[in-house]
Amino acid sequence: MNLKSIIKEYADFPKKGILFRDISPLLRDINTFRYVIDRFYEEYKDKSIDIVVGIESRGFIFAAALALKLNKGMVMVRKQGKLPGDTSSKSYDIEYGNATMEIQRASIKKNDKVLIVDDLIATGGTAKAAAELIEALGGEVAGFAFVVELSELRGIDMLKRYKVFSLVRY
């Protein structure tokens, strides 16, 4: 399936100089949406996974659908201040600025094997922060799944220690 023909491009969004890849049309069509989840599932169904982590906010979409298909629970990694209770946080650089991500400390148990899901990998800062949050709680990162990889930004280089699966490369 040619996902590139479905993902739309928007120049100068959300800021001048950024070429935004929009996965909205891919979600709107159940055939492409299901195809993405099926490909992720095929990639990870025989791996040992205890929990699926979704990165706010489009990562939630693919993580939730994949978690149900893998028959595993889901955990949210969210932007600062969104999660109640006892949380860990990690600051990092993103494509357009910097940010802080958080996770609830009770959500990852020691030796949990964790699959991290997001819609897109750009510089890799968000993904690496998520991995560090999980590892600091004693979890093991079993792999990453991304719909879109902006390979020019070399985010993959930040995740050299991990298994990374991405469906569409630009």
Next chain:
Amino acid sequence: MNLKSIIKEYADFPKKGILFRDISPLLRDINTFRYVIDRFYEEYKDKSIDIVVGIESRGFIFAAALALKLNKGMVMVRKQGKLPGDTSSKSYDIEYGNATMEIQRASIKKNDKVLIVDDLIATGGTAKAAAELIEALGGEVAGFAFVVELSELRGIDMLKRYKVFSLVRY
């Protein structure tokens, strides 16, 4: 299944005076997560639905999982400035302040029957704004699905014209 025993309460989050209902533990356990999606599915499987709308950002989780199960596409209603291209926007009051939600105009086609999903209904402002965005594009709201309803805040009163299904009432 007793979801109330799984949903955690946090006083004074995110602001003083707010009792936050946290659905994170419900997601983390695949049995409760699947139960919620199965209940939503049973409620709407025989209704005429063309598309499932998820409200940013926890609504994305339940909307995505339900869309796949209903075999329908998914559309995002997002906070202002997050969606590229030609969008419609609607401002409204929320539980702690006010906000603007947006939808891509091309995402709803005339006469589309739309199921709107969010994790929680409080004052109902967000849900009503989503319905108005959809109707302004010619779509029909086939119903709402919420995990949690804060009935004291009477959000349901804002949605009197619609079918509303919620799983847990406080």
